[in-house]
Amino acid sequence: MQRVLITGFGIVSPLGRDGAENLKSLWNGSDCISPVNVFDVSKSRCRTAGQVQNTWLAKPKTRRQRRLDRSSLMMIQAVREMMRTSSQIKPETLVVATSSGAMSKGEQFYRSLVTGKNRAGAARQVANYLPQKPVLDVQEEFNWRVPAHIISNACASGTNAVGHAFHLVRAECHDVVLCGGYDPLSEMVFTGFDSLQAATSEKIRPFDRDRSGLVLGEGAAVLLLESERSAVARHVTVFGEIVGYGVSTDNYHPTQPHPSGIGPRLAMQRALADAGLDAGQIDYVNAHGTATIFNDATEGIAISELMPGAAVSSTKSMMGHALGGAGAIEAVFSLLAIMHQLIPPNINFRQPEPGWKFRVVGNKAEPAKIRRVISNSFGFGGLNASLILQAA
Amino acid sequence: MSFFVRGIGAVTPLAANVEQTWAELLAGAEATRQAFANGFGGRIYHCARVPQKFTAGVARESRLRRSGTISLLGVTAGLAALENAGISRDQARGGAIVFAISCGGVEYTRRFYHEVVTEGANNASPLLFPETVYNAPASHLASLLKIDNRDYTLVGDSSVGISAVHFATQLLATDPELEFCIVVGVEETDWVLADAFATWRMVTNQSSFEIFGSMRGTILAETAAALVLGRSGRIQVARVSGGIPFFRQRDASSALRDVVTQLRRDKPPAAILCSANGTFADRAEEIVFRETFGSVSVYGHKPAIGDSLGASGVLNIVLATLTLEQQILPPTLHSGGRLESVTREKTKIDGTEVLVTSVGFNHQANAALLAINS
Numbered sequence A: 001m002q003r004v005l006i007t008g009f010g011i012v013s014p015l016g017r018d019g020a021e022n023l024k025s026l027w028n029g030s031d032c033i034s035p036v037n038v039f040d041v042s043k044s045r046c047r048t049a050g051q052v053q054n055t056w057l058a059k060p061k062t063r064r065q066r067r068l069d070r071s072s073l074m075m076i077q078a079v080r081e082m083m084r085t086s087s088q089i090k091p092e093t094l095v096v097a098t099s100s101g102a103m104s105k106g107e108q109f110y111r112s113l114v115t116g117k118n119r120a121g122a123a124r125q126v127a128n129y130l131p132q133k134p135v136l137d138v139q140e141e142f143n144w145r146v147p148a149h150i151i152s153n154a155c156a157s158g159t160n161a162v163g164h165a166f167h168l169v170r171a172e173c174h175d176v177v178l179c180g181g182y183d184p185l186s187e188m189v190f191t192g193f194d195s196l197q198a199a200t201s202e203k204i205r206p207f208d209r210d211r212s213g214l215v216l217g218e219g220a221a222v223l224l225l226e227s228e229r230s231a232v233a234r235h236v237t238v239f240g241e242i243v244g245y246g247v248s249t250d251n252y253h254p255t256q257p258h259p260s261g262i263g264p265r266l267a268m269q270r271a272l273a274d275a276g277l278d279a280g281q282i283d284y285v286n287a288h289g290t291a292t293i294f295n296d297a298t299e300g301i302a303i304s305e306l307m308p309g310a311a312v313s314s315t316k317s318m319m320g321h322a323l324g325g326a327g328a329i330e331a332v333f334s335l336l337a338i339m340h341q342l343i344p345p346n347i348n349f350r351q352p353e354p355g356w357k358f359r360v361v362g363n364k365a366e367p368a369k370i371r372r373v374i375s376n377s378f379g380f381g382g383l384n385a386s387l388i389l390q391a392a
Numbered sequence B: 001m002s003f004f005v006r007g008i009g010a011v012t013p014l015a016a017n018v019e020q021t022w023a024e025l026l027a028g029a030e031a032t033r034q035a036f037a038n039g040f041g042g043r044i045y046h047c048a049r050v051p052q053k054f055t056a057g058v059a060r061e062s063r064l065r066r067s068g069t070i071s072l073l074g075v076t077a078g079l080a081a082l083e084n085a086g087i088s089r090d091q092a093r094g095g096a097i098v099f100a101i102s103c104g105g106v107e108y109t110r111r112f113y114h115e116v117v118t119e120g121a122n123n124a125s126p127l128l129f130p131e132t133v134y135n136a137p138a139s140h141l142a143s144l145l146k147i148d149n150r151d152y153t154l155v156g157d158s159s160v161g162i163s164a165v166h167f168a169t170q171l172l173a174t175d176p177e178l179e180f181c182i183v184v185g186v187e188e189t190d191w192v193l194a195d196a197f198a199t200w201r202m203v204t205n206q207s208s209f210e211i212f213g214s215m216r217g218t219i220l221a222e223t224a225a226a227l228v229l230g231r232s233g234r235i236q237v238a239r240v241s242g243g244i245p246f247f248r249q250r251d252a253s254s255a256l257r258d259v260v261t262q263l264r265r266d267k268p269p270a271a272i273l274c275s276a277n278g279t280f281a282d283r284a285e286e287i288v289f290r291e292t293f294g295s296v297s298v299y300g301h302k303p304a305i306g307d308s309l310g311a312s313g314v315l316n317i318v319l320a321t322l323t324l325e326q327q328i329l330p331p332t333l334h335s336g337g338r339l340e341s342v343t344r345e346k347t348k349i350d351g352t353e354v355l356v357t358s359v360g361f362n363h364q365a366n367a368a369l370l371a372i373n374s
Helices: A019-028 A070-085 A103-115 A122-129 A133-141 A154-170 A187-195 A228-234 A262-275 A293-306 A323-340 B018-026 B052-059 B069-084 B089-094 B106-119 B136-145 B160-174 B191-198 B249-263 B280-293 B309-326
Strands: A004-012 A033-035 A048-050 A093-097 A148-151 A176-183 A219-227 A240-249 A284-286 A311-313 A372-379 A383-390 B004-011 B046-048 B095-101 B151-155 B180-187 B223-230 B235-240 B271-274 B297-300 B353-359 B364-372
Touching (some): A004 A154, A004 A228, A004 A323, A103 B106, A122 A133, A122 B191, A133 A148, A148 B160, A154 A372, A154 A383, A219 A228, A262 A372, A293 A372, A323 A372, A323 A383, B004 B018, B004 B309, B018 B309, B052 B069, B069 B089, B069 B095, B069 B136, B069 B223, B089 B095, B095 B136, B095 B309, B160 B180, B160 B223, B223 B309, B235 B309, B249 B353, B271 B309, B309 B364
Parallel strands (some): B095 B180, B271 B297, B271 B353
Antiparallel strands (some): A240 A383, A372 A383, B180 B223, B235 B364
């Protein structure tokens, strides 16, 4: 068994184009939700989202780069930052998450079929639509040819990818694994959540008594996980470590969590057991916290039962829900919380739900002694995943 | 650490179960092709569908009453593999699930997005959206089996089935308490998918296609195949790769060569089950098989069943277990003249190892080596 160290990370999210900008937004409690401008939302109830600015993404230079979807550009941007922080090492394998891939290209393809015009870019749309394409683009950009597993476990995907990579390194299957996740905004997914009445036309207010639903976001984040053996041999900077991962499936409903909170509780319990920790040793809970009635209710029950008194926030309040990318993005936020000793705020928070036994860190970031963070992600199909990060 | 195939299952356009599918393949049967009914622009493509009666058993489950074809297929094959492994539903809780999917629930995705495009976002049905999610089939199977732990869906090109088996071996390797893993490859099809692949000349508009010949494209098929991977059994997954990507079609043979070199043992396999589908993949496999394995018999199931994309890799591993157990290969239908070692009739083999290969559309090569305990 090897310790699993984080020796590199990269992120692009609505909070900023790199780790430094994301950290600044976390300290400031920035509200990075804005009116959607990448497709028409005039017929949707929800009309806002957390969006990555196109100007933040590296300007494509070659013909190949100009053809890439935003999802590929976001992934490349995140990996480029990771490479800067990790001494340019080539990973042995990749474990990457997405829930919708480059769906917007599939949408363009279908629209061109329905309207019967503008088929000129059809082949390119198809090539870029497939969910594995951004991962292939990353490999080509950095001249890697290594195996890649792409997990699509809905909104739990990102945490699943980091967690699986953690287990691979800990069990000494690999020494260096790049893991992470991405998801761009797409009209179909945006409309899907709107049709389920899960999206809100108001501010996203996770864990608030008057919460009314989620707002979508987008982004990409990656972490380089490295065995202690490899990191010591390379004399690299260690940013933190991963010590536990747990999953559960609550087998209740395709889109709704079991109201008892058993799914999230089991995932967190399993992560704690995997790490050999007690719940009291967790300093901060980076909650899934989508701000839907059902998610926050069940997660709230689970945290109350398992970690009464814990400091909790949902960073989705600042950037929205990046779906398959969320778990990886929030793993980086959790890492930043440990590195810089802060609890990111749960903005737009007004009143807690009566009966919950944890403390929502509302509206302002708090300096705090943070040694361990548990990060939760839950998804359609009743999938739940929790990850525990620790100061190295 | 060794991993073994404990049970297999499949539902294909040829038959409702793996035994009958195998019998049909040995008899040289070809799945019925039908033209898609819901196309645009007068472009016609054919596909091989699984008759609804083959999935009628699981369609009665309340959890699946609103599910799409892909969920019904995946659950049917997964339950069949579990039964074949001698594991009851009640005993399944200790297992994990890994699904391999390439394009996912395209029927529901198309219907949902069609409503968005034609009627507006405010008229899109909330009933369709949950089934457009890639992991919907896996979550249904987990729910029916009450598996409350590991439940993963992997996406990728048609090599993802072999990648899923590799992933399952990782789960077993990293968790000594995990008893077994159900690996399911599944795909449904739709005119939009065929039209999309046709833009790259990967799908033909004919009702049959040739492999190792003219390379005019493939025909898509619905299929689900499943296996139960555990720590004991008669057929061993001796080696399996996580896959190697390639960035241009002309580099596919190089990627496949690297993969089979990684897996190669002292003696050549007794047979190869290939992924040839009437596209550039044929050329890559032809080059590697000829230079690396000489006269080793090669079988391709796709002209008989069709190309089931994400399901095809798992189906090939399922067929490889039958090949090893029965020491026979079916005839490859519609094989051109570019590779002499292709089976053109039922062919007896004599050996303990079979290689399964896959060259995906977009763009990964992968392979697995299966061995029978003598």
